Amino acid sequence: MPTSQGLLYARHIEDRSAKLERLLGEFGYDTLLIHSGRPEMRLFDDQAPPFRAHAAFATWVPQPFAEDCLLEFRAGRKPRLWFYQPRDFWHLAPEPPAAWWADALEVEIVPDASAWQDCFEHKGALAVLGRERDLGKLINGADLNPAAFVARFEEMRTTKTAWERECIALANDIAASAHLAAASAFESDASELDIHLAYLSAAGQDQDKLPYNSIVALNEHGAVLHYQHRAADRPEQMRSFLIDAGADRFGYAADITRTWTQPEYGDFDDLIEAMEHAQLGLCEQVRSGVSFVDLHHQAHLAVAAVLEQAEIVNMSPDKMVSSGVSSYFFPHGLGHFIGAQVHDVAGKVDADGKPLPPPEAHPFLRLTRTLEPGNVVTIEPGLYFIPMLLEQLKASAFADRVDWAQVDAMKPFGGIRIEDNVLVTEGDPVNFTRLAFARRER
Numbered sequence: 377m378p379t380s381q382g383l384l385y386a387r388h389i390e391d392r393s394a395k396l397e398r399l400l401g402e403f404g405y406d407t408l409l410i411h412s413g414r415p416e417m418r419l420f421d422d423q424a425p426p427f428r429a430h431a432a433f434a435t436w437v438p439q440p441f442a443e444d445c446l447l448e449f450r451a452g453r454k455p456r457l458w459f460y461q462p463r464d465f466w467h468l469a470p471e472p473p474a475a476w477w478a479d480a481l482e483v484e485i486v487p488d489a490s491a492w493q494d495c496f497e498h499k500g501a502l503a504v505l506g507r508e509r510d511l512g513k514l515i516n517g518a519d520l521n522p523a524a525f526v527a528r529f530e531e532m533r534t535t536k537t538a539w540e541r542e543c544i545a546l547a548n549d550i551a552a553s554a555h556l557a558a559a560s561a562f563e564s565d566a567s568e569l570d571i572h573l574a575y576l577s578a579a580g581q582d583q584d585k586l587p588y589n590s591i592v593a594l595n596e597h598g599a600v601l602h603y604q605h606r607a608a609d610r611p612e613q614m615r616s617f618l619i620d621a622g623a624d625r626f627g628y629a630a631d632i633t634r635t636w637t638q639p640e641y642g643d644f645d646d647l648i649e650a651m652e653h654a655q656l657g658l659c660e661q662v663r664s665g666v667s668f669v670d671l672h673h674q675a676h677l678a679v680a681a682v683l684e685q686a687e688i689v690n691m692s693p694d695k696m697v698s699s700g701v702s703s704y705f706f707p708h709g710l711g712h713f714i715g716a717q718v719h720d721v722a723g724k725v726d727a728d729g730k731p732l733p734p735p736e737a738h739p740f741l742r743l744t745r746t747l748e749p750g751n752v753v754t755i756e757p758g759l760y761f762i763p764m765l766l767e768q769l770k771a772s773a774f775a776d777r778v779d780w781a782q783v784d785a786m787k788p789f790g791g792i793r794i795e796d797n798v799l800v801t802e803g804d805p806v807n808f809t810r811l812a813f814a815r816r817e818r
């Protein structure tokens with residue numbers, strides 16, 4: 377790890393610590409403790425799903441898979457990390473913290489979580505972030521996850537530090553390489569499972585290290601927005617391929633979607649190209665002062681223009697959006713904040729924590745704020761042929777505006793989504809995803 381990264385991380389800790397110190401003062405807390413979490417066994421079982429630390433912890437410690445660690449903040453002191461390194465012959469204990477990041481903290485290595493549990497009883501005004509079941513007597517007399525404090529604490533994460541931007545950019549580099557490997561696997565007629573394995577191998581990250589469950593969808597599966605399986609059998613025809621998959625870098629996520637087809641399917645290829653053009657236009661509009669609700673509306677107009685241009689729907693884009701027809705083809709939101717959580721926090725509140733609910737006609741929009749420099753968002757317009765929604769459209773007053781023969785011809789291709797991760801700056805947006813692909817393809 378180059379020193380420059382150590383410096384970025386140290387500055388990140390300094391910057392956030394200063395903000396946190398003011399916040400603790402405001403709420404009258406002497407100490408804040410953040411627990412990393414503990415694996416949870418399934419009921420009547422000794423097996424747990426793969427562990428990932430709470431994001432509140434991972435934004436401070438670049439070890440997103442460290443179990444049962446505790447971070448302690450007190451005004452005027454270096455943050456102290458109680459780093460759990462069990463003496464255990466069943467599992468591989470975590471490596472001790474590397475100097476490049478440990479130097480920014482005061483690290484205490486403990487072989488047993490009770491070592492930190494005993495340190496905090498009745499010591500002033502204490503706030504604790506974590507799950508009650510993991511914390512034992514630590515929470516006696518403490519405020520556990522106090523909502524007003526948590527809201528302000530999460531607000532800090534909406535503006536990414538230089539360190540966080542670097543991590544998201546690096547996660548995009550990893551994911552871009554893996555996306556290209558997945559596209560090659562699709563070209564050679566691999567199954568969803570084989571494409572998925574090609575992706576993981578190229579990323580050098582197993583699924584349980586990725587920030588979310590990859591969507592690897594051939595043909596009609598592209599119309600299932602959160603398609604959760606990876607079929608092992610190869611379909612007879614490989615028409616289309618939608619992949620929504622990310623990567624992790626020190627606990628920060630990339631979240632990228634690409635859609636591919638084979639050269640012989642010209643009509644669907646034209647649709648992909650039109651969506652690519654629309655998506656790039658939207659990325660250009662990711663600027664300080666822009667309302668994301670307005671941008672979502674622009675995205676609907678852009679998708680509607682694609683539908684009109686392709687003569688799939690015979691309506692003006694304005695009419696298609698105001699009547700709700702565009703929502704049958706594009707039923708999700710334009711994007712979301714991204715960071716230590718793939719759908720990062722505080723997307724639907726303003727800077728003071730006041731709720732900003734999405735418009736009634738667009739209930740799935742996850743980001744409703746006005747963009748500010750330092751925000752990182754995804755831009756992911758989609759155009760799908762979802763049988764359930766198309767049936768509703770067919771039963772609506774607008775059925776006669778739709779070329780159903782074309783719709784039926786497109787259904788076997790599922791749908792299109794193109795998703796990039798974009799940084800808001802004082803000037804032009806920085807598209808981490810396009811930059812990562814450009815580096816790979818050079």
Ligand SMILES: [Mn+2]
Nearest residue numbers: 631754756795
């Ligand atoms: Mn996304």
